[in-house]
Amino acid sequence: MSKPCGRFRVHQEFFRAAILSALLVAALAIPARSASKKIIFDTDPGTDDAMALMLALNSPELDIRAVTVVPGNVTAKQGLENALRMISLANRCDIPVAAGAQHPLFQKLITAEFWHGKNGLANIELPPSKCKVDTRYGPDLIIEMVHAAPHEITLVPVGPLTNIALAVEKDPSIVPLVKEVIIMGGSITGGNVNASAEANIYNDPEAAQIVFQAGWPLTMVGLDVGDKTLLSSKYVAQLGQTHGPMNDFIYQVAHYLVDLAAQFGFDGTPMYDPLAVGVAIDSTLVKAPPMHVDVETRGDFTRGETVANRHGMVERNVLHGDRYVIEGLDKVEPNAKVCVEVDADRFLQLFVSRIRGK
Ligand code: BDR
Ligand code: CA
Numbered sequence: 001m002s003k004p005c006g007r008f009r010v011h012q013e014f015f016r017a018a019i020l021s022a023l024l025v026a027a028l029a030i031p032a033r034s035a036s037k038k039i040i041f042d043t044d045p046g047t048d049d050a051m052a053l054m055l056a057l058n059s060p061e062l063d064i065r066a067v068t069v070v071p072g073n074v075t076a077k078q079g080l081e082n083a084l085r086m087i088s089l090a091n092r093c094d095i096p097v098a099a100g101a102q103h104p105l106f107q108k109l110i111t112a113e114f115w116h117g118k119n120g121l122a123n124i125e126l127p128p129s130k131c132k133v134d135t136r137y138g139p140d141l142i143i144e145m146v147h148a149a150p151h152e153i154t155l156v157p158v159g160p161l162t163n164i165a166l167a168v169e170k171d172p173s174i175v176p177l178v179k180e181v182i183i184m185g186g187s188i189t190g191g192n193v194n195a196s197a198e199a200n201i202y203n204d205p206e207a208a209q210i211v212f213q214a215g216w217p218l219t220m221v222g223l224d225v226g227d228k229t230l231l232s233s234k235y236v237a238q239l240g241q242t243h244g245p246m247n248d249f250i251y252q253v254a255h256y257l258v259d260l261a262a263q264f265g266f267d268g269t270p271m272y273d274p275l276a277v278g279v280a281i282d283s284t285l286v287k288a289p290p291m292h293v294d295v296e297t298r299g300d301f302t303r304g305e306t307v308a309n310r311h312g313m314v315e316r317n318v319l320h321g322d323r324y325v326i327e328g329l330d331k332v333e334p335n336a337k338v339c340v341e342v343d344a345d346r347f348l349q350l351f352v353s354r355i356r357g358k
Contacts, residue, residue, distance in 0.1 A: 036063035037179075038152050039280060040142055042100075043273070044072025044159030044200075045082040047116045047253050051351070052158055052184075052273035053083075054246050057090050058354040061281045065145055065153065067097045068138035072159040072203050073112045074120035076102045082121050084129035089245050093131035100138025100163040104204035112199065115260070122256035124249065139166040143174055150177040156280050157211075158184040158273035160200050165207035168214050180217045184276035186293070186306030187223035188338060197304030198223040201295060205304045209295040212306075218336045219288055220306065221276040225339040229275050230268030233258050235352050242356040250355045271351065278347045279339070285350075287341040290334030308338055 039062050043049045056062050067087060069079045080099045087097050103109050117123040134141065142163065146153050155178060157164050164181070167174060185200035185208065193202045201208045212218065236258050239251040257269035271278075278285050292309040296302045309332050317324040 036061055037154050037280060038063050038065050038149060039154045039156050040064075040066045040068060040145060041277075042068045042070055042138070042142075042155065042157040042159060042163050043083065044070050044074065044079050045086065046073035046079070046120055046159065046273065047122050047257055048269075048271065048273040049073065049158055050082070050086060050121055050253055051250055051271065051355075052277045053086055054090070054250050055274050055351055055354055056156075056277045056280070057092060058246070058357065059277070059281050062277070064092075064095050065149075066134075066141055067095060068100050068141060068163050069098065070100050070138070070157075070159040070161075070163045071103060071109050071111075072200065073116045075109070075111060076100070078120055080133065081129075082119065082126075084131050084133060085121075085126040086249075088129035088131045089126055089249060096134035096136070096141065097131065098134040098136050098138045098141045101166060104160060104162055105165065105206045107204070110203055117256065122253045124252050124256075126249065138163045139170060142167040143171045146174040146177050151179055153178055154180045154182060154280060156182050156276055158200070158276050160203035161185065161207040161211045162204045165204070165210040168210055172214075175214050175216050178216050180219070181211070182219045182221060182276050182280050183211070184221050184226070184273045185223075186220050186295075188291075188306065188308045188310075188340075189224045191305065192223055193304065194301075196296075196299075196302040198306070201306055202304035205295050205297045208304075208306075209297055212293050212295055212335060215335070219279060219283075220293060220336045220338045221272075221279050221286070222306065222339060223270075223272065225286060225342045226270045226272035226275050228342050229271040229344045229347055230261075230266065231258065231271055231348060231351070232268035235268075235348055238352050239355060242358075244357065247355055247357065271348070274351055275342065275347060278350060281350070285343050285347050286339040288337035288339045291336060291338045292332040292334050293336045293338065308336075 187198045191197040236254045261269045296305040313329045316328045318327045
């Protein structure tokens with residue numbers, strides 16, 4: 001074969017260099033995507049669920065592998081419709097969206113259109129979904145995905161814990177295979193439903209107790225830290241400066257929520273579910289000491305309360321004749337990291353910049 005002439009050789013080398021750099025760019029891009037945290041987002045959408053989902057979709061640190069729907073803020077049927085419309089709005093039909101439980105484990109569902117609007121999405125009518133529902137049952141999909149990617153999946157439930165509890169009950173072998181569980185729910189300083197209980201836990205206390213006692217690394221992003229992250233009209237105005245389907249939708253949702261909060265005398269809306277996603281993105285946003293948490297399932301006034309032992313000890317009471325005598329202290333092992341402080345400004349800026357696509 002004759003040697004290529006000078007000009008042809010220059011071309012050949014140019015193309016070789018171009019192909020090599022393209023391969024290099026591709027090689028660098030693959031680890032970046034596979035380095036993202038794989039999450040399953042379990043949700044009862046829900047206005048703040050919508051903001052949380054859009055935050056997750058716009059954050060390169062996270063790779064949403066599935067959205068599973070649980071009844072809570074709205075019925076299971078409405079929640080599924082909302083999830084599909086939002087995933088479609090984001091042009092992400094590649095993400096499976098599956099229905100799960102139809103009601104809490106042992107009690108009647110309590111829906112919250114009062115706070116979230118008639119359709120759960122601030123009465124905003126999103127276009128019908130181009131995406132189709134995944135026909136797998138939510139808890140089964142969770143089980144399947146955890147086994148397919150052992151030690152890689154982080155569960156981010158931001159609604160009642162029914163789906164997660166059903167998955168654990170059906171297949172407890174997923175527990176050691178889940179990387180982490182980051183929950184929006186509970187409170188260690190009083191509730192929003194009543195004096196003691198937060199809504200997600202109150203909506204299915206038995207499910208919550210199963211999830212807290214399962215034995216996996218769990219972070220509780222409760223009501224009390226969420227209340228420190230108020231998205232005020234200053235941030236809403238920033239959201240209004242940029243445009244795009246997701247940006248405009250979240251701007252409208254945030255506007256609705258800030259107006260609603262103002263009616264109750266608050267200067268901003270608490271970012272409960274988005275903060276759980278924020279913690280999945282960057283755990284340094286919060287301070288979360290380990291505690292042992294139990295969910296009260298029986299109290300007349302405290303059903304659904306997350307009862308946290310902050311000292312890691314309980315007294316040991318031993319029966320001596322007709323009375324008990326304290327003989328010492330027994331250690332209780334922590335089962336959760338409980339968020340107690342949050343860098344609210346840093347989180348709110350992160351939220352706004354991600355929604356604006358910056
Ligand atoms: C939680 O309850 C729901 O109304 C919100 O979406 C959030 O997950 C706050 O108590
Ligand atoms: Ca929610």
